[in-house]
Amino acid sequence: MSAAPRLALYGLVLVAVFLVAYVAGGLLVPEHVVAAWSAAVPTAAH
Amino acid sequence: MSATKVESIHVPTALGHLSGIELELGGMTCASCANRIERKLNKLEGVTATVNYATEKAHVTVPEGYDPALLVATVAEAGYTATLPRPAGTDTDQDLPDRRDVELTALRQRLVGAVVLSVPVILMAMVPALQFTNWQWLSLALASPVIVWAAWPFHKATWTNLRHGSATMDTLVSVGTGAAFLWSLYALFLGTAGMPGMKHAFEFSVRPTDGASNLYLEVAAGVVMFLLAGRYFEKRSKRNAGAALRALLELGVKDVGVLRGGVETRIPVEDLRVGDDFVVRPGEKIATDGVVASGSSAVDASMLTGESVPVEVREGDPVTGATVNAGGRLVVRATRVGSDTQLAQMARMVEEAQAGKAQIQRLADRISGVFVPIVIAVSVATLGTWIGAGFPVTAAFTAAVAVLIIACPCALGLATPTALLVGTGRGAQLGILIKGPEVLESTRRVDTIVLDKTGTVTTGTMTLVEAYATEGTTSEEVLRIAGAVENASEHPIARAIARGAQDRTGRLPAVDDFANLEGLGVRGTVQGRTVLVGRAPLLDEQGIVVPADVVAAQREAVAQGRTAVLVAWDGVARGVLSVADEIRPTSEQAIRQLVALGLTPVLLTGDNRTVAEQVAGQLGIDRVIAEVLPQDKVRVVEELQAEGRVVAMVGDGVNDAAALARADLGLAMGTGTDAAIEAADLTLVRGDLRAAADAIRLSRRTLGTIRGNLFWAFAYNVAAIPLAALGLLNPMLAGAAMALSSVFVVSNSLRLRGFRSLIA
Numbered sequence: 001m002s003a004a005p006r007l008a009l010y011g012l013v014l015v016a017v018f019l020v021a022y023v024a025g026g027l028l029v030p031e032h033v034v035a036a037w038s039a040a041v042p043t044a045a046h
Numbered sequence: 047m048s049a050t051k052v053e054s055i056h057v058p059t060a061l062g063h064l065s066g067i068e069l070e071l072g073g074m075t076c077a078s079c080a081n082r083i084e085r086k087l088n089k090l091e092g093v094t095a096t097v098n099y100a101t102e103k104a105h106v107t108v109p110e111g112y113d114p115a116l117l118v119a120t121v122a123e124a125g126y127t128a129t130l131p132r133p134a135g136t137d138t139d140q141d142l143p144d145r146r147d148v149e150l151t152a153l154r155q156r157l158v159g160a161v162v163l164s165v166p167v168i169l170m171a172m173v174p175a176l177q178f179t180n181w182q183w184l185s186l187a188l189a190s191p192v193i194v195w196a197a198w199p200f201h202k203a204t205w206t207n208l209r210h211g212s213a214t215m216d217t218l219v220s221v222g223t224g225a226a227f228l229w230s231l232y233a234l235f236l237g238t239a240g241m242p243g244m245k246h247a248f249e250f251s252v253r254p255t256d257g258a259s260n261l262y263l264e265v266a267a268g269v270v271m272f273l274l275a276g277r278y279f280e281k282r283s284k285r286n287a288g289a290a291l292r293a294l295l296e297l298g299v300k301d302v303g304v305l306r307g308g309v310e311t312r313i314p315v316e317d318l319r320v321g322d323d324f325v326v327r328p329g330e331k332i333a334t335d336g337v338v339a340s341g342s343s344a345v346d347a348s349m350l351t352g353e354s355v356p357v358e359v360r361e362g363d364p365v366t367g368a369t370v371n372a373g374g375r376l377v378v379r380a381t382r383v384g385s386d387t388q389l390a391q392m393a394r395m396v397e398e399a400q401a402g403k404a405q406i407q408r409l410a411d412r413i414s415g416v417f418v419p420i421v422i423a424v425s426v427a428t429l430g431t432w433i434g435a436g437f438p439v440t441a442a443f444t445a446a447v448a449v450l451i452i453a454c455p456c457a458l459g460l461a462t463p464t465a466l467l468v469g470t471g472r473g474a475q476l477g478i479l480i481k482g483p484e485v486l487e488s489t490r491r492v493d494t495i496v497l498d499k500t501g502t503v504t505t506g507t508m509t510l511v512e513a514y515a516t517e518g519t520t521s522e523e524v525l526r527i528a529g530a531v532e533n534a535s536e537h538p539i540a541r542a543i544a545r546g547a548q549d550r551t552g553r554l555p556a557v558d559d560f561a562n563l564e565g566l567g568v569r570g571t572v573q574g575r576t577v578l579v580g581r582a583p584l585l586d587e588q589g590i591v592v593p594a595d596v597v598a599a600q601r602e603a604v605a606q607g608r609t610a611v612l613v614a615w616d617g618v619a620r621g622v623l624s625v626a627d628e629i630r631p632t633s634e635q636a637i638r639q640l641v642a643l644g645l646t647p648v649l650l651t652g653d654n655r656t657v658a659e660q661v662a663g664q665l666g667i668d669r670v671i672a673e674v675l676p677q678d679k680v681r682v683v684e685e686l687q688a689e690g691r692v693v694a695m696v697g698d699g700v701n702d703a704a705a706l707a708r709a710d711l712g713l714a715m716g717t718g719t720d721a722a723i724e725a726a727d728l729t730l731v732r733g734d735l736r737a738a739a740d741a742i743r744l745s746r747r748t749l750g751t752i753r754g755n756l757f758w759a760f761a762y763n764v765a766a767i768p769l770a771a772l773g774l775l776n777p778m779l780a781g782a783a784m785a786l787s788s789v790f791v792v793s794n795s796l797r798l799r800g801f802r803s804l805i806a
Contacts, residue, residue: 004211007211017423022433024430029431029436037437037773038438
């Protein structure tokens, strides 16, 4: 397989990984963990 | 670009005649690059190309009249550079700096710059006491040139590899340092890291952070510094692979005495033409391949063909260029000149052997090729998980970028070079010179060792072995008288007899009326006696009777593979002198050591079968391949490799060069020719075959150390990836991982200093 199709395929794999992780994060990480983290870590942006 | 003079090789094909062009390539960082260029060039119509990664050259066969600019453009399109050979009459090699020296100088400049700028950055980041107000801006000013300019070769290689859809160690470094640099810029300009009075606390605790106050400039600068150091040491220790060809071609003579109208004129050998008659005096090298036109002599071809006994030649016999005239004056008619000679064919064989050798991708690049896509995927998964869980996007990016930063192993660049430095240094102490990292990184284990005979397991010089005297004479007397006559001859057998006679009997008497009887022997008068020393036909001619016991002694010597010389005076044969190429005293022990390492020895020689089998029997070698032409030595190595064997080869002569280059591991005797030394992967400096066993053990041990280093270089950083993915990474942890893995790799490499030789 030449470079361009190979890179395109890898890009698609990354998109799939992101989507799966996004869904998994929403399902598996409890809300209280997010709330506790937000309370413990101050925001950083200027 | 205009067409350039190209070397024509006159091969008629359906396309007409073909020409050969050699391109000098640049920008290759690994064996994959060479394969890539070769594929691109071979796609051009009418073009056949082979690329040699070691010599950084492409040999291209094209139809005559083909525009070389198309080849250069094709290579440039692939992301590399190609230059054409300089036309004749322009600057010589002495006027222009060697390309490797230029590359090494540029690398050294980047390394020095990186060290000078990175050390303060690292110190400031790791030592809170040095973190004065606004220290982080100085850190940025110092680290930026390191990450952009000093690391430029990594970024450039990453881009080239990306265009071809592959990843190497350069990709890992570029992604890691780029992520660290860009995150640090974000933290400085948009986060809290740019606030006056900001400090990096000296703590290794693991706790959540949004990363907006975290700088990773010291990680990026430190990685670049260590990797450049590794590259520099590797490049400096790598010997020039093209030197093998130069050493071969330098064997030829520079000028020759040509006979024109009966007058001898010296001309450069390049001006010699087929059909020219040229003179070769005793001791001189024959200028080119030819046929003896007049005269007779003995020609020493051992360096070229391995034949241990000089070959008698007379009018009409063929001779080979670069062999040595050991006897009388010859006039030779040239039959082949320039690139058609046997020497030139040998040079092509060496080049083909080097190009054909499996171009093994570096271990670190192979690991990176798999590791980089996985790390990027983990980083993307981290990003998705954090955003999907509901964390702020900035926090998600913090964790994702931290994965990329910590995945770049700093010690990766040191893993191979440190082991090589220590391993090659220890080897040098033991008389073993290791040429380059590719030798040791071969993951296959040698199981067969091919040994050249003449000059490798034997001394390579004829030596007096035995003196037999008939009744009424002593062996000392035979030696003394024969030695006196032979002392006046330049023939290698004569020199062996004279040396042996002097060693055993002391000062030799003077000889009068010396005569060299070409092809038969010598005659002289010693202390009033007319002495004849030579072959049986010489004595037959003079009607000398040879007693039965002398005949028996002669036959026994020949049966043992020796050269037997008869000695007679006053009309009676008095004795037999046997000369042979003696086995080195250490060879038997060396073979035993190699067998103990699990290697199967094979004796490979151009010499005759009787001699070869005699030597093999004494050394305990079961497999013998004899009477082999130089080009067949390569074929033998290839056949053994085709059997599934991993072949090491030990040799010393010009005729071994191509086979040494093709073998999986080539070992040259330090006492041998430059061509063999430059073609081989290892050199046994002291010419002691026992060092071959040490060399193989050291190679195995160094390879094991490299593998261990690579494992630990990755282990520390891979263990930290989960911390980074969970948003728990801080610059101190990242710096500690970098420092610990580097210290471990260096310490592990230093253990190689304890390697012990098997030689007592």
